[in-house]
Amino acid sequence: MAKRFMPTIVRNLEPSEGPRVDLRSPGFRILVVEDETLIRDILVRKLKGLGYECDWCENGLAALNLLPASAYDLILTDLMMPELGGLSLLRETQKFCPDTAVILVTSVSDLNIAIDALTHGAYDYILKPFSLQEVSVVVARALEKRRLLLENRRYQQHLEEEVASRTKQFREALELLQQTYHSTLLALGTALDSRDADSDGHALRVTLYTLRLARQVGASEADLKTIEQGALLHDIGKIGVPDDLLRKPEKLSESEWQLMRLHPEIGYRILSRISFLQDAAKMVLNHQEKYDGTGYPAGLRGNEVVLSARIFAVADTLDCMTTDRPFQRAVTFELAREEIIRVAGTQLDPAIVGKFLEIPLDEWKTIAQEVKAKAKAHRQVS
Ligand SMILES: [Fe+2]
Numbered sequence: 001m002a003k004r005f006m007p008t009i010v011r012n013l014e015p016s017e018g019p020r021v022d023l024r025s026p027g028f029r030i031l032v033v034e035d036e037t038l039i040r041d042i043l044v045r046k047l048k049g050l051g052y053e054c055d056w057c058e059n060g061l062a063a064l065n066l067l068p069a070s071a072y073d074l075i076l077t078d079l080m081m082p083e084l085g086g087l088s089l090l091r092e093t094q095k096f097c098p099d100t101a102v103i104l105v106t107s108v109s110d111l112n113i114a115i116d117a118l119t120h121g122a123y124d125y126i127l128k129p130f131s132l133q134e135v136s137v138v139v140a141r142a143l144e145k146r147r148l149l150l151e152n153r154r155y156q157q158h159l160e161e162e163v164a165s166r167t168k169q170f171r172e173a174l175e176l177l178q179q180t181y182h183s184t185l186l187a188l189g190t191a192l193d194s195r196d197a198d199s200d201g202h203a204l205r206v207t208l209y210t211l212r213l214a215r216q217v218g219a220s221e222a223d224l225k226t227i228e229q230g231a232l233l234h235d236i237g238k239i240g241v242p243d244d245l246l247r248k249p250e251k252l253s254e255s256e257w258q259l260m261r262l263h264p265e266i267g268y269r270i271l272s273r274i275s276f277l278q279d280a281a282k283m284v285l286n287h288q289e290k291y292d293g294t295g296y297p298a299g300l301r302g303n304e305v306v307l308s309a310r311i312f313a314v315a316d317t318l319d320c321m322t323t324d325r326p327f328q329r330a331v332t333f334e335l336a337r338e339e340i341i342r343v344a345g346t347q348l349d350p351a352i353v354g355k356f357l358e359i360p361l362d363e364w365k366t367i368a369q370e371v372k373a374k375a376k377a378h379r380q381v382s
Contacts, residue, residue, distance in 0.1 A: 028143055029070065032056040033063045033077035033089060034105065039128070043076060043105075046132045047139065060084025064092055072100050074142055076126075076135075079106040079114060087117060094121050101146040103138060105130070181276070189232035192239075202319060205371045207231035209315035209364065210308075216355045217311060227308045230283030234312065237267030237284070249326055261296045264288050283308040287316070290347045302349075310349040314340060314356050317348065318364060333361045 034040035061083040079086040104125040106114040114125040123142040189203035210231040271281035286309035293301030321336040344353035
């Protein structure tokens with residue numbers, strides 16, 4: 001008897017419309033569940049004849065007992081049976097053996113139930129009375145549909161694993177790249193220090209001071225990264241200042257000072273061409289500005305100076321005062337703090353100075369000692 005309803009995927013597998021279905025598929029395991037002995041025997045004989053491994057039982061309950069131990073590829077079940085019917089067996093199979101295909105065998109009077117079962121996961125149905133040729137085609141189609149679903153799922157899983165693996169590789173590469181950037185900037189900062197006879201460890205120390213103060217101010221992680229880059233490279237523009245000027249033991253003449261004062265703009269020009277250093281470039285441009293507008297190169301005042309540069313200015317003042325310079329011996333951290341308080345509102349942003357005062361002096365001293373120990377260890381290695 002011809003069927004009026006067909007699930008879409010089954011329609012696609014019609015021999016006339018899609019790939020040819022191999023009706024003989026040895027190796028597949030099928031369970032026939034049927035209470036009518038004659039029909040059951042016919043089905044089992046036919047399926048075995050087609051090369052399938054075939055078991056049988058009389059009702060849904062008996063089938064459930066067989067399911068856990070036997071991995072069936074397909075169950076061909078009658079709809080109406082004593083003990084447990086085909087629909088209940090379908091539900092239980094989906095719960096415990098979701099990869100097993102289920103085909104319902106039904107009479108015309110139960111056709112609507114069988115059709116409804118298709119929307120609940122049944123692969124197909126066969127109407128009684130059926131021809132054995134029809135059984136062969138429906139079983140083969142269901143097994144082919146199941147194969148495609150399993151293959152699709154395996155492909156999906158493989159794809160997800162592949163995506164996860166590639167994402168992990170990408171993250172690791174990115175991390176390595178960031179570490180490399182960081183090491184490069186650190187090396188560059190140290191190299192810049194080595195040109196200035198009096199600033200051994202200055203770049204690293206002032207960077208750590210600036211980061212500590214920026215955290216106190218409440219800078220975000222992204223801002224901290226920019227601040228670290230800007231602090232490490234704040235004097236990169238001194239590349240454009242001659243060595244003898246940087247190392248001159250006497251005071252600079254006015255014309256020499258004019259040359260020296262170009263370094264923030266030179267630094268800005270260098271860094272602003274590098275996309276990931278563009279924010280840091282603004283900090284470098286502003287790092288010699290003063291809160292009251294007496295700094296250089298633009299004489300900016302107050303909030304016109306970027307926040308990162310205002311934070312840097314406090315850290316830089318602390319470092320300049322607590323390290324030996326050609327014209328000035330280092331003073332204690334206590335004295336440096338007094339001086340910072342004194343210039344709050346003129347050279348330095350008073351709000352940032354307020355944040356600086358919240359941090360115990362011992363923390364600054366510890367940072368200075370750590371940088372000193374690192375520099376000593378580095379000298380011993382090299
Ligand atoms: Fe500078």
